[in-house]
Amino acid sequence: MSGDYSDSHSNSVVCDASSLISLAETCFLPVIHELSQGMRGHFLISDEVKRECIDRPLGMRSHSLTAVRLDAALRNGWIRLAGSADTEAEAGEFVAVANEIFRVGRKPLRILHRGEAEILALAKSLGVGNVLIDERTTRVLVESPAMLGQHFREEFGSRISVDSGRMREFGRMTAGMNIFRSSELLMVAYEKGFFRGFEDMEAKAAEAGLYSIKFAGCSISFEEIEEFCRGIR
């Protein structure tokens, strides 16, 4: 079922497994359906993300419901398979560069897995600038590698060194990428009336949804949730 999705629109969104898992676990996959009605482009996943989110967990009692939900989303066209001949090579590049940015002593800190690198590589090879990812490390590495470096210094002390050249190279590779989380999808969905069915509890429903997605693993802080909810109360 692998697609060579050569007509991907630049407004498409490449989705990481972490976000799909968060949305499926909290019963918010319909948000993807709602938002996709008004977008030029599609929510895209790679073959590997499909294997990770659907194929493998279908056989796991504790996670098969999530897999069934995501399978339905795929069959209904809410999310689509996408691939490119260049993804594998690009992913290798992303891993090689990212895992040479930081060192502890002389040992490179291998923080990024091929799984996350493939998402970035797919986005780049399809010319799609939007990446949906809930896990924290990849997002911070793309948006603020200096912040990650500071965090490593706090974790590992003065043994940490940074290869500025590699950091700049990674920045060039990810230039123009916009990262967002399933929490932002929920926020925009609220603004478009997704929670109207809850009537006078509409804002409360959105707030509760954001907390549930945080507790499902989305890397949003309580402060960020509060910041959004202050504007909707």
Add this chain to the structure above:
Amino acid sequence: MYELIDAVEELRSAFRKESVGRLRDVSRRCADELGVGEEVDMLPLSITAYVLSKIIQKSRYWDKGTRTRLAKSVGGGLDRCAELLHGGKHEEFRMEIGRVMRDTIEVDDRKNRYVTGLLAKAKLKIAGRLYAQGFSLSRVSELTGADKREVMEYVGKTLMSDLVGKTKTVNERLEHVRRLF
């Protein structure tokens, strides 16, 4: 750098002294070396130390039979691990520490009341620690064997994202997302 032999010696000593604090400390240090040093043999040591720290806190550990059995199988096993490492017998060490880990977990599983046993919990704990340190989700799943979904649920209930990760304001991020839909 935390060497395998040091980890085994400290684990052995902590277990002999039945020190929960020291066992937890060994577990943490082994987890750190797993992430930074990519020393995969640290995983069974970290798990064993963590599980022992839990078992020692349970009343059934203090049944004479359980305590004696553990002292013989785990204590004896850790002694053999140390000997094997000193003798440079790495492959045999791997098999022995695997057996020690299984013996440790079996003590808890004998009266298993939960779907998720201590082995899964230990892996989650280690995975959570590595994720907090800054390794990616897939990376910690790869290093520990913990299921990615379960790691997400586990870390979602911590304050990790509150301490590190705010790179943009909510509005900055939303501005772009709104334009997409």
